Amino acid sequence: MTMTRLNRPLLHLGQALHARAYRFTSVTPLTQQRVNARPQSAWATDLAGVFGWSRPFQRDTVGEELFGLMDSAGVLRELEGGGWLSTVRWSSLDDELYVHSCYPTLQADAVFFGPDSYRFAQAIEQHLRQHPPERLHRVLDIGCGAGPGALVVARACPAAEVLAVDINPLALEYAEVNARLAGIGNLRTLRSDLLASIGGQFDLILSNPPYMLDPQGRVYRDGGGELGTGLALAIIDEALAQLAPGGCLLLYTGVAMVTGRDPLLEYCKSTLSEGDFLWSYREMDPDVFGEQLLEPGYEAVERLAAVVLTVTRSGREEGDWQR
Numbered sequence: 001m002t003m004t005r006l007n008r009p010l011l012h013l014g015q016a017l018h019a020r021a022y023r024f025t026s027v028t029p030l031t032q033q034r035v036n037a038r039p040q041s042a043w044a045t046d047l048a049g050v051f052g053w054s055r056p057f058q059r060d061t062v063g064e065e066l067f068g069l070m071d072s073a074g075v076l077r078e079l080e081g082g083g084w085l086s087t088v089r090w091s092s093l094d095d096e097l098y099v100h101s102c103y104p105t106l107q108a109d110a111v112f113f114g115p116d117s118y119r120f121a122q123a124i125e126q127h128l129r130q131h132p133p134e135r136l137h138r139v140l141d142i143g144c145g146a147g148p149g150a151l152v153v154a155r156a157c158p159a160a161e162v163l164a165v166d167i168n169p170l171a172l173e174y175a176e177v178n179a180r181l182a183g184i185g186n187l188r189t190l191r192s193d194l195l196a197s198i199g200g201q202f203d204l205i206l207s208n209p210p211y212m213l214d215p216q217g218r219v220y221r222d223g224g225g226e227l228g229t230g231l232a233l234a235i236i237d238e239a240l241a242q243l244a245p246g247g248c249l250l251l252y253t254g255v256a257m258v259t260g261r262d263p264l265l266e267y268c269k270s271t272l273s274e275g276d277f278l279w280s281y282r283e284m285d286p287d288v289f290g291e292q293l294l295e296p297g298y299e300a301v302e303r304l305a306a307v308v309l310t311v312t313r314s315g316r317e318e319g320d321w322q323r
Contacts, residue, residue, distance in 0.1 A: 005176075006176050006177065006180060007073065007173050007176070009069065009072040009074070010073040010075065010088070010174075010177050011177045011180050012069055012072070012073070013066070013070060013072075013073050013075070014090065014099060014177060014178075014181045016066060016069055017047065017051065017090055017097060018097055020047065022047050022048070022090065022092075022097065023092040024051065024052030024053075024092055025091065025092065025118075026052070026091040026113050026114045026115070026117070026118075027114065027115065028114060028115055029103065029104065030291045032054075033104075035053065036054075036055060041053065041055060042055070042056075043056055043058070043083070044056065044057035046061070047061075047062065049061075050062055051086055051089055052089060052090065052091065053103070054086065054089060054102045054103035054104075056079055056083040056084065056085055057084055058084075059084065070086065075087045085102065087102050088100065088102055088174075089101065089113070091113050093118065093121055096151065096178070096181070097178070097181060098117075098146045098147070098148060098174075098178045099174045100112065100145075101170075105218075105220065105221075107218075108216070108217070108218055109168050109169070109171075109219065110170075110218060110220055111145055111146050111170055111171045111174050111220060112146075112221070113145065113146045116288075116306070117145075117146070117148045119252065119284055119285065120148060120149050120208040120252045121148050121149065122284075123250065123284060124149055124250065125152060125156075127250055127310065128152075128153070131248065133153075133156050133157045133160075134157070134159070135246075136157045136160045136203045136204050137159075137160055137203055138160065138161050138163075138200065138201070138202045138203055139153050139157065139160050139163070139202060139203065139204045139205075139206070140162075140163045140198065140205045140206065140239075140242075141153070141162070141163070141164045141207065142165060142194055142205065142206070142207040142235055143165070143194075143210075143231075144164035144165060144171065144172075144175050144189070145166065145171050145174075145175070146174045146178055147164050147171075147174070147187075147189075149206045149207075149208060150179075150206070151175075151178060151179060151182055151184055151187065153206065154179070154186050154187040155182065155184060157186075158185075158186055159186070160186060160203075161188075162186055162187045163187075163190055163198065164187055164188070164189045164190070165190045165192040165195075165197075165198060166189075166192075167191065167193045167219060168219050168220070169191060172189040172190070172191055175189050176189045194235060194238050195238045195239065195242060201242050201243065202243060202247055203244050203247045203248070204247065204250065205239045205243065205247070205250070206250050206251075207232075207239070207249075207250075207251050207252070208251075208252045208253065209223060209231040209232050209235055209253050210222055210223045210228070211223040211229065211231070211232065211253045211255065211304075212228050212254075212289075212292060213227060213228050213295065213298070215296075223253075226263055227256035227258070227263065228254070229253075229255065229256075229264055229267075232251060232253045232264060233264075233267055235249075235251060236249065236251065236267075236268075236271070236309075236311070239311075240311060240313075243312075245313055246312065247312070247313050248310055248311065248313075249309070249310065249311040249312075250308070250309075251308070251309040251311075252284070252306070252307070253306075253309075254304050254305065254306050254307070255305050255307050256298065256301045256303075256304055257301065257302050257303050257304070257305055258301055258302065260302075264307065265307075268281055268309060268311075272311060276313060276314045277312065277313060277314065278311070278312045278314055279310060279311040279312070280309075280310050281307065281308070281309050281310075282307065282308055283306070284307060284308050285305065285306040286303065286305050287303050287304070287305065288304050288305065290304070
């Protein structure tokens with residue numbers, strides 16, 4: 001289990017952007033591609049163009065202070081034909097900024113932040129409104145990425161111990177920076193392959209695993225298994241064993257629907273119908289990332305749906321549950 005070292009120059013860059021009231025809402029890769037393809041989008045003319053849209057820029061677009069901070073943080077890439085690119089993006093969620101990988105996210109260790117991050121945060125916030133956060137003492141975010149899920153809980157539950165784990169060291173570096181930038185002091189980042197390096201029980205386990213088929217096997221994107229559900233199923237199996245009495249697993253992910261069949265829901269019905277678990281399952285968005293249906297392996301897929309699964313070890317909560 002490896003602790004993450006703080007990238008202080010990157011933190012200082014985030015603080016400088018925050019002081020400039022920088023904001024940017026991350027969109028899907030297809031939307032980003034289409035907006036950047038417009039003639040007027042060839043070069044960045046403001047900070048959103050540099051740090052949000054990942055457009056090439058001239059040095060005077062960011063100014064000497066930000067340029068120096070980018071250089072110190074190691075996030076500058078000089079272009080052969082002149083100009084520069086930022087190798088990171090900064091996106092806003094509520095009042096906080098999150099650093100993550102630049103567009104396009106082609107690297108094997110890319111750290112993605114986008115529409116799923118916003119939906120994941122919304123699912124957590126809704127859960128915390130329905131379940132008293134003061135009952136949370138130990139929380140785990142599996143595959144934390146840039147850390148939005150862990151940060152939402154850590155901010156709402158300052159007395160809780162929040163662990164953010166990922167197999168990708170770059171994700172942990174970014175999550176650590178994002179936590180420090182938000183002034184969060186009750187969050188730790190740890191490297192782990194799912195729960196392999198994590199012991200003990202948790203009152204709340206969160207996860208937003210990837211759910212695509214990806215020929216390149218990128219960790220932020222490839223869900224494995226049948227049409228990308230493999231990682232979600234593995235998380236369910238491992239997480240349930242480490243829920244404290246009354247503890248809850250909140251899983252946000254996507255599911256490829258084939259002829260009306262939902263393989264994740266089928267799995268839940270077959271594995272959670274017996275035992276001491278109460279569970280609920282809902283579609284948060286019935287149609288996401290439609291461009292993925294053009295990729296190999298999706299010929300029979302009708303749609304990709306964003307879903308939220310909550311599984312509670314019985315003993316504390318009651319509600320509108322399936323058994």
